[in-house]
Amino acid sequence: MKIKSQRDFGSAIMFIVIGVSFAIGALNYTFGSSARPGPAFFPFGLGIILALLGAVVLFTSLTIESEDGDPIGAIAFKPLFIVLSAFVVFGLALPRLGMVVSLPILIILSALAGEEFHWLSAIIMSIALTVLSWAVFIKGLGLTIPLWPAFMG
The missing domain is CATH 1.20.58 (Methane Monooxygenase Hydroxylase; Chain G, domain 1)
Known part of the structure; x- marks a missing residue:
């Protein structure tokens, strides 16, 4: 075959x-x-x-x-490393910096992996996804995810 x-x-x-x-x-x-x-x-x-x-x-x-x-192309190691690093940073930052800071960091770092990165679209997307995540996970599901940085109480 x-x-x-x-x-x-x-x-x-x-x-x-x-x-x-x-x-x-x-x-x-x-x-x-x-x-x-x-x-x-x-x-x-x-x-x-x-x-x-x-x-x-x-x-x-x-x-x-x-x-x-339809051959398989070369593995894009740079974007793969950037996205994986963004998730590691998010995992380390969430308990300390809260969702309002760490989620935009994740989104903007992940967007840097793309070939067509634009600051404005990355910032707009990070704001929209942070508000949506707050609505779904904190308000909707009632999860106890830190919202603000730990030093803010």
Whole structure:
């Protein structure tokens, strides 16, 4: 059998491996019932759905012809490093600086990884996502995420 789209084939393998890993990892927790789902319910279901999506993409990568075999390009290490670093900075900053400071830092640092970075759009997006995150996680779900820096009380 010939791989007709290398990109889709690589994506499919990644989806299947991650989905199966999540489903297997969820087996260490209790499922509960459909009325009262346990901690394994969501990651197991999400892992199965991701693996099924990977199977569909795998099927299309083997059956649908693409131009030049759709080769996988070089890995963009610089953007990958920038985005991963932004998440590490966010994880370290959130308990100390709060969501109002650390989330815009995450968004602006992540935006630096793109080829078309614009300060104005990054600032507008960080304000909008910070307000939305506050509404969803703090007001809506009632999570105890520090909103302001620790030195402000």
